[in-house]
Amino acid sequence: MTMLSDGARVLSLLRRAVRGRFAVRRLRQRLDARDPLPVGRFRIAVYFADGVVNLYQIRQWYRPLAELARTWPVVVLSRNARGALAMLEDGALPVAFVPTVTDLESYLAQEDIRIVLYVNQNTRNFQMFRYGRRWHVFINHGESDKMYMTTNQFKAYDYALIAGDAARERLSRALWDYDLDRRTIPIGRPQADHFTGSLPYPLDARTVVLYAPTWEGDRPAAAYGSILSHGEALAAAVLASPRHRLVYRPHPRSGVVDAAYGAANKRIVAAIAAANEADPTAHHVYDESPELGWQLSSPDLAIVDISAMVYDRLAANKPLLVTRPVSAEAEIDAGGYLSDAEWLTAERAGAILDETERVLSDPGSVERLAGWVRHYFGDTSPGAATARFHAAIERLMGEWDRCAAAEQDGS
Numbered sequence: 001m002t003m004l005s006d007g008a009r010v011l012s013l014l015r016r017a018v019r020g021r022f023a024v025r026r027l028r029q030r031l032d033a034r035d036p037l038p039v040g041r042f043r044i045a046v047y048f049a050d051g052v053v054n055l056y057q058i059r060q061w062y063r064p065l066a067e068l069a070r071t072w073p074v075v076v077l078s079r080n081a082r083g084a085l086a087m088l089e090d091g092a093l094p095v096a097f098v099p100t101v102t103d104l105e106s107y108l109a110q111e112d113i114r115i116v117l118y119v120n121q122n123t124r125n126f127q128m129f130r131y132g133r134r135w136h137v138f139i140n141h142g143e144s145d146k147m148y149m150t151t152n153q154f155k156a157y158d159y160a161l162i163a164g165d166a167a168r169e170r171l172s173r174a175l176w177d178y179d180l181d182r183r184t185i186p187i188g189r190p191q192a193d194h195f196t197g198s199l200p201y202p203l204d205a206r207t208v209v210l211y212a213p214t215w216e217g218d219r220p221a222a223a224y225g226s227i228l229s230h231g232e233a234l235a236a237a238v239l240a241s242p243r244h245r246l247v248y249r250p251h252p253r254s255g256v257v258d259a260a261y262g263a264a265n266k267r268i269v270a271a272i273a274a275a276n277e278a279d280p281t282a283h284h285v286y287d288e289s290p291e292l293g294w295q296l297s298s299p300d301l302a303i304v305d306i307s308a309m310v311y312d313r314l315a316a317n318k319p320l321l322v323t324r325p326v327s328a329e330a331e332i333d334a335g336g337y338l339s340d341a342e343w344l345t346a347e348r349a350g351a352i353l354d355e356t357e358r359v360l361s362d363p364g365s366v367e368r369l370a371g372w373v374r375h376y377f378g379d380t381s382p383g384a385a386t387a388r389f390h391a392a393i394e395r396l397m398g399e400w401d402r403c404a405a406a407e408q409d410g411s
Contacts (some may be wrong), residue, residue, distance in 0.1 A: 014383065023081040027097060030088055037094055037308050039110050042075040044068070044116045044393070046093070049124035052086050056252055057119045059142035059290045062092035063194035064389060065117075065231060069093070075111070079124060079301040099111065101127055114400045115393065121153050133404070135159060142308020143167065143189065143315075143376060145333035147221065150174035154183075161187050161392055162351040163311070166376045173335075185392045187376045188385030189315040193409040197293040201283035206245040209238050209356060210299035211324070214307035215253035216261040218331035227254060228264045229326045234303065235268045237352045239284060241273040244353065245297055248272055251286040251307075259332055259351050301356050303344060306332065310341075315380060319359050319366075323349075337372045 015121060046065065048058050057214050058076070065074050078094045080086035084097045098104040104127070117126055119141045129136055135158045142165040144148070150170055154160055155178060162168065164186045172180055201208070211234060216225040238246040248268060255262015272284045287295060292312065294304070302313045302320040313320045314337065322342045325332070332338055342359050344352070359365060373380055376386075 019169065021162060023085055027081045027085045027088070030085065031097060034088075035241075037075065037096060037317065040112065042073045042094070042111050042113060043397075044072050044074045044115045044117065045111075045113045046074065046076045046119065047123040047125060047128045048076055048083065048087075048119065049127075050120065051080040051083045053253055054120065054244070055083060055086055055290065058087070058093060059090070059192050060141060060292055061139070062291065063196075063388065064088070064190040065093055067183065067194075067386065067392060068390060071390065072115075072397070076126075077107070077116075078365035079104075104128070107141065115396055118157065121148075121151065125156070129156060132332060133407075135400060137161060137396065143311040144306070144308045145170065145310075145336045145338055146224070147331055148309075153177065157185070160184050161389070163187070163189055164376050164378045170333075170336070185395070186378060187388040187392050189312070190379065190385045190389040191292065191312070192296075192377075193383055193386045195293040195297040197295075199294055199298060200285050200287070201245060201247075206243060207284075207301070207356065207360070208245045208247060208299040209352070210247045210249065210302040210304075211235065212236075212249040212295070212297060212302065212304050212309045213254070214305040214309065215250060215251040216258045217330075218257055220327055221331045223327040223330045224253070224323075224325050225254070225261060226305050226325070226349075227348075228258070228261045229346040230323050231268055231272065232271075233346075233349040234263055234344075234352040235271060237350055239271055239282075241353055242279075242282075244356070245282065245284055246275075247285045247287055247295060251293055252288070256343075275387065277340070286362040301360060303352070306330070306338065310337065311376060314369070314373055315377050317367070317369060317380065321355060321359060337376065340368060340372065 072094055076087060076093050077098050078087060079099055080094050083183065084095055087095045093102060094105055098107050108131060114135055116128060116136050117139050138154060138157040138160040152175060154171065154175060160183060162184050168180055168184060171178060179184060188217055205225055213226045214224050217223045225324050235246060235248065238244045250265050254265045262386050269286050272286045275284050276282055296312050296316045303323065304310050304320060305323050306325065310322055322338065322341045324343045344355060348355055
């Protein structure tokens with residue numbers, strides 16, 4: 001059994017190596033064909049060391065960063081060939097491929113990068129931290145009450161751009177000797193100012209239900225994924241109803257740890273295809289598009305796991321249900337929105353149509369939701385978060401000027 005396992009592991013590594021070499025070759029061809037990036041233009045860099053599987057983390061920042069780039073030019077520093085190739089094909093932001101530390105050093109030597117933004121906690125971020133005389137700023141890839149949001153790794157960054165009061169309270173409870181007043185800047189959710197995209201279904205009398213589960217997690221404390229426990233039952237109920245439409249958007253990492261979880265995901269996708277074939281007017285959607293927009297703002301109800309999707313939907317200020325994890329080891333923050341959330345248990349997943357009606361017909365839910373939206377994101381009026389994001393960058397640029405001037409005066 002061990003030999004078979006070792007053999008499968010070796011085969012997987014070989015396949016990964018082949019894919020990596022193929023990606024590098026395609027990437028080099030793509031880079032040779034494009035016009036070279038302008039030298040000395042960029043002041044802000046987004047450091048991204050991940051491959052394709054975590055692209056969702058930076059893609060949600062494309063539109064806010066593209067708008068910021070009108071004032072402060074932005075470049076993505078990509079360390080992974082497949083990730084760089086995918087971002088080049090997206091065409092949202094300029095991409096510099098810097099696979100080695102030497103490549104990174106050479107690129108930084110030609111650019112006056114004053115702020116480096118990070119969307120995740122990749123261990124290779126540490127390789128970028130060595131470069132001083134610039135601000136290293138954690139912007140994250142979503143707001144949530146997961147333990148990821150209180151990691152001591154926040155201290156590795158000069159600053160963190162956070163969503164609002166809830167994030168400050170969360171960090172103050174978890175981190176010792178962390179200067180929240182100086183090192184955190186609340187900006188809300190700038191992505192919410194860019195919820196766009198064409199609807200892949202008609203606007204008709206059907207109630208649209210978004211089901212956006214997270215992946216299965218890599219440890220018991222983070223086992224928030226619901227596809228295997230809730231997903232098939234709730235999807236079957238919605239797909240069987242002539243009055244409802246299902247929009248299914250699973251996490252890109254679904255099934256990477258647990259094959260059974262991935263198999264359940266594939267069964268739901270197949271069920272959607274079968275339901276649409278049986279009734280072409282249903283227009284159920286399996287959504288794997290790279291950007292979030294209409295998925296959060298358009299559906300009547302969202303069903304989400306404990307993840308950033310809870311708070312992305314909150315930022316849209318529309319009704320949602322949160323799946324309750326079946327694992328007793330899954331950590332649940334009892335102090336924030338989850339203390340007042342509408343929960344969907346695995347036992348009630350098959351009765352999702354009744355649960356949907358209950359939530360949508362509750363007149364008190366809108367008022368409760370609005371209070372939590374203010375607590376997590378502050379002012380969510382159109383453009384408010386974008387203004388705070390830009391003001392935060394201006395503040396950091398001013399701090400950079402002050403420090404650079406002080407250093408020059410002392411030399």
